[in-house]
Amino acid sequence: MDSTATLTLFWQSLLIGLSIAAPVGQIGVLAIQRTVDHGRAAGLATGLGAALADAVYGAIGAFGVTTLMAWLLGLRLWLALFGAAFLLWMAWRIATKPAVPRSSERASARSLLRYLAGTFVLTLSNPSTILSFVAVFGALAARAPAASASPWAMVSGVLVGSALWWLLLSTGVGLLRERFDARWQRAINLCSAAMLAGLALWQLVQLVR
Numbered sequence: 001m002d003s004t005a006t007l008t009l010f011w012q013s014l015l016i017g018l019s020i021a022a023p024v025g026q027i028g029v030l031a032i033q034r035t036v037d038h039g040r041a042a043g044l045a046t047g048l049g050a051a052l053a054d055a056v057y058g059a060i061g062a063f064g065v066t067t068l069m070a071w072l073l074g075l076r077l078w079l080a081l082f083g084a085a086f087l088l089w090m091a092w093r094i095a096t097k098p099a100v101p102r103s104s105e106r107a108s109a110r111s112l113l114r115y116l117a118g119t120f121v122l123t124l125s126n127p128s129t130i131l132s133f134v135a136v137f138g139a140l141a142a143r144a145p146a147a148s149a150s151p152w153a154m155v156s157g158v159l160v161g162s163a164l165w166w167l168l169l170s171t172g173v174g175l176l177r178e179r180f181d182a183r184w185q186r187a188i189n190l191c192s193a194a195m196l197a198g199l200a201l202w203q204l205v206q207l208v209r
Contacts, residue, residue: 004019006150011156014164020129022046025201026087028121030165032092032173033192038107040174045112047166051159057129058158062151073108080203083125087200091119095193098186100183106134126203 021027027050035043107115123129180188 006153009150009160010137010153011159013058015050015155015157015160017058017158017161017163018160018165019161020054021050021162026126026196027123028116029167029192029199030090030119031169033188034107035170035173036177038111039177040170041112042107042172043170044166045107045115045186046119046207048163049116049121050123050164051131051166052116053120053123054162055155055159056124059151059155062154065095070160079125080206084200084203086125087123087196087203091193091196091200096197097189148208 027047031043031046034046
């Protein structure tokens with residue numbers, strides 16, 4: 001396979017991963033809130049869970065596993081219900097937690113792993129993620145013959161693009177977090193909880209439309 005075509009496909013997939021990750025949704029809200037509470041590593045771990053889930057769906061689309069994709073689309077209702085319930089639970093946890101003292105601001109390795117695993121599952125359960133990759137990868141494969149010959153270029157591009165966004169977001173918020181005192185931290189937690197609850201309700205509304 002021509003290396004130029006493979007590299008072009010990688011950059012196209014990177015942009016896809018970046019564009020799917022960038023819109024502020026539930027993962028973005030969580031990444032910002034955790035960065036403010038526990039530092040850049042917590043925000044980055046939160047985002048990387050979503051990046052890995054994006055790569056999984058990217059792999060399904062890139063390798064043309066249509067049967068698996070159809071099965072996942074058939075589970076949209078249950079995935080959406082699970083995702084909405086998970087979001088509501090997280091909104092309640094964030095709304096009821098006190099401001100984190102600066103002395104305990106750094107997340108432990110166990111917490112980082114929990115953040116990564118939680119957002120990985122949450123992103124996998126989001127039906128809009130499935131539909132995004134079905135549409136985008138289908139169009140890319142139809143337009144670029146290289147897509148079917150270099151699926152790993154697509155998968156790695158999506159992973160790098162998504163991870164890049166979360167690195168930029170956690171770094172940017174991390175640079176500003178020292179300006180937030182306990183009062184601001186509490187306000188951010190309440191706003192984050194409200195946004196997560198709103199996103200959960202929006203996801204439920206989409207099921208009955």
